[in-house]
Amino acid sequence: MRYSQLMVNGDSVESAASVMSGNQDRRFLPRAIIASLLAGLMASLAFTNTATAGSADKVAKAHAAIGAYLETHPEMVIDFSDVSGEYCVNTWKVKGGHMAHYAIDPSKTTEDVIDFVKAQSLIDAGIDVTKLPRLPSELGAKKNGQWYYLPKGGFDPHHGKKQKRALMVRATNIQ
Secondary structure, three states: OOHHHOEEOOEEHHHHHHHHOOOOOHHHHHHHHHHHHHHHHHHHHHHHOOOOOOHHHHHHHHHHHHHHHHHHOHHHEEEEOOOOOEEEEEHHHHOOOOEEEEEOOHHHOOOOEEEEEEOHHHHHOOOOHHHOOEOOOOOOOOOOOOEEEEOOOOEEOOOOEEOOOOEEEEEEOOO
16 A cells, blocks of 8 residues: 555645645544554554565554544644654653654655654663664655764754754654
């Protein structure tokens, strides 16, 4: 299934995009953001899942579970469309351990999914994450699948600001 063909609660990603562009009532904006995020998550799951019997069903079940969770925790969904053209799912807001950004239009970038991990627990465990390449300060400059290090106070182009904590960041290009 292609990214643009995904449906969420009966809404296509295209209808979510029309909400985002102002073509529909703005009160549906959170649902539209969730629809786009789920489309990115679905594409990510399909990308990482091998073509085995039942894999489509597993991806569909994961999609439904993620959607239900996001709808009950809307504070995790953040719009960075004006900064980086991405939507954010920040589980740190509900005491989770992961943050990810999803490109609104993956055809315009090679950074479709960006994973953010707090580096401090790895540093505390004695792992020298400073040996990783430094996070590029511009969008679209990361190599697919490469982990990068961003020190505390370093500029993060996906958020458009300096970060208050050390991070490890990886971008994935979903073909």
